Amino acid sequence: MGEQKAIEMRGITKRFGSIIANEGVDLEVRRGEILAILGENGSGKTTLMNMLSGIYFPDEGQIFIEGKEVVIRSPKDAFDYKIGMIHQHFKLVDVFTATENIILGMKDEGKYNLKDAASKVQAICDRYGFVIDPQKKIYEMSVSEKQTVEIVKVLFRGADFLILDEPTAVLTPQETEKLFSVLRKMRDDGKSIVIITHKLHEVLALTDRVTVLRKGKFIATVNTKETSESELTEMMVGKKVSLNIDRDDPVDPKDRLIVKHINCRNIEGRKILDDISFTVRSGEILGIAGIAGSGQRELLESIAGLQKLEGGEITYINPANDKAEDLRNKTPMQIRNLGVRLSFVPEDRLGMGLVGNMDIIDNVMLRSYRKGKTVFLERKEPADLAQKIIDDLEVVTPGPTTPVRRLSGGNVQKVLVGREISSAPKVLMVAYPVRGLDINSSYMIYNLLNEQKKNGAAIIFVGEDLDVLVELCDRIMVLNSGKITGIVDGREAVKEEIGLLMTKSDNVKGGNADG
């Protein structure tokens, strides 16, 4: 094993319009190793791997497998070279069983035989320690089970090289550990595994070697044993950064938003929020943890006036006069007219928070365009604000009249957050504010939140990275299938405890905010 080059990419370049996704990247994968491709968001990790799995075709450069030059034109070609990729977004048919999904699209030599296939699937599972029920339908599965099906699918097709794109982004700490153990077993079986990630502790815990990319360029490949977290960060970002998030004690916390017993159903009539009660106080950050789709979005939208509720109360205490305002079942307009200073950075930035085809000025204007008595728009003030946001938050853009969809993810988020905090909110709700952002932008967002906290805003922070939640938040509330399973103190919480609250399925008791 060891030193043998199984796959080699040489001088790979890929452009999308004026954007260079990869430039002259060299990469080497050996037999029987776990290689990490490490880089910030937008550094070209996924693009590079997509060229190996036949989704994109490189503009320049060569690919060698076992020393021979090959051309990979389509995912089918990739499979012929035994390369399989597990994408971040699963590509499964919901109403089919695991086995049906696994054999879907295979050219079957001979008869279509589900029973045979099911036993083969079982054999693969036993070999590496996967736990799935081959007869279970996809829509009944958890995210981690779906991921398992995807991995088994590529193994079933005989892949020797597995590429996993950010596999732990959607997993709890416990599920992550389980995934790592099967990956190690597969490596020991002689398979080569490439994992795309930006999480340093995972790189250190799992891999043999690390290839670092920055802004589409190859930086270095190092042996995991011989490196450290700070060295890797420096290679990733290009300069030294400190990885500590500040957390001051809340100053003079007062109840600002009181939510009592709210319930909400989705279109299919399933209960998506189940008897939710909690309090947010001024000058503190309340974190919300939970597996994706546990009701986080609906909870924030309920407070913002975008969801219809069945019963319960949402009360806002106005700091100006200590008057309680009932926000339940009010429209966003009515809430604003009550003088409630509520800002909301939604999860779907370009689909809800901003309009992708409009420029920065028009997007900044979204909140304030009604100002003025004439029927015409007043663009002067928004233009000044847009310029201020660009300057203060270091938004990289050709100018304030560039459509926001042309900006990178981090800069889009800066525009959105900049607009939302420009009104000096008393309640600030942010959903996954650093998703897809590079390290520098992420820290800038954390600092902005801390600044708002200092200004006395009550902040609700929905996050997915538990490391960040326990470092940033004063309290952390855990949602699990629309119920609160616990509210813990951020200074004392441990990740594993939160992970358990995220997944435990019985004995769910209604949480209480006075933790």
Place this chain on the structure above:
Amino acid sequence: MADNNKPVMTENESGKKVHEPLFHITKKAAIPWQKAWAVRIGSVVAALIVCALVTMLLVHKDPIKIYGTMLSGAFGTSRRIWNLLQGIAMLLCVSLAVTPAFKMRFWNIGGEGQVLIGGLATAACMILLGDKIPNALLIVVMLISSLAAGAIWGLIPAVFKAKWNTNETLFTLMMNYVATQLVAYFVNVWEVPKGSGKIGIINQATRAGWLPVIGKYDYLLNIIVVFVLTFVLYAYLKYSKHGYEIAVVGESENTARYIGINVKKVILRTMILSGAVCGLTGFLLVGSTNHTVTTTIAGGRGFTAIMVSWLAKFNPIFMILTSALLVILEKGAGEIATVYGLNKSFSDILTGIILFFIIGSEFFINYTINFRKAHKEGK
């Protein structure tokens, strides 16, 4: 991996030559507008060359002469030029009408019916009130009722869309047929003389309800009205709060709800506007151009307007150009059909080729095709 019935691919590959695909397509960066326009003009030239080849191969005529005839069909005499301008104005007017709806991503393909119903309302006023009330008042009543009729025709599908989220494309399309049948019915009711199956020129003797003629130019009023309307609508869409709301609703209903725009209200309001401007077109067609109403008075403009609006990327000022292009092509094509005794289908072929190239040019503005490089072929 479970089976060994698949040979190891790398061994198989040894005999095969390595080939890059012949070409692959990549997205271009934004190119300067001068270059984009050069590509567009180039596409028109290319279209004319292809049209010439087709002409020579299919009908064995001299293409230069054919083009000359097309031009003279559009611009040959001052009468033709006035006809052309009037045609452009009417097409532009319907295009302006459907554009706010399109910007809202409300696919109003019922322009045809909205124009017809506006025209019918105008004709009804002329027939029923002609010579009974003062002429100036009559014209005001005609205007109001045509605007209202068009607005109602636009509002009905909008109400269903806003309340029950019905499909506006089908709904507005069906409303066209209803409008056509209504016009057919009233043509029978008001036919002059009885049994002729048409209304004929309304109030020919008294000219009651005929819109005033500026100087001796019959169509000048229409042209001026539409020209002014173009800039009004441009300002409405670009600089007014309503226009901004339309853009937000069109781009993302979720964003609109998030910032507190009443989406239903915007849909209703915009369709009232869209229908009313269609109604205005009907008013101009009946009150000024034709002085009668028939089921074909809209002449397919409700559908052609969709193309005008899209080609101009919903910009009212550019729509002057695109509507002119389409009307010139149509008039020129009609002329070659008569002069050379060619089937009308032939002129449709030419129009189709030209439009194909113009629309296709957008692909070359946005994408590049990379061909296999020669140096890679080292065998």
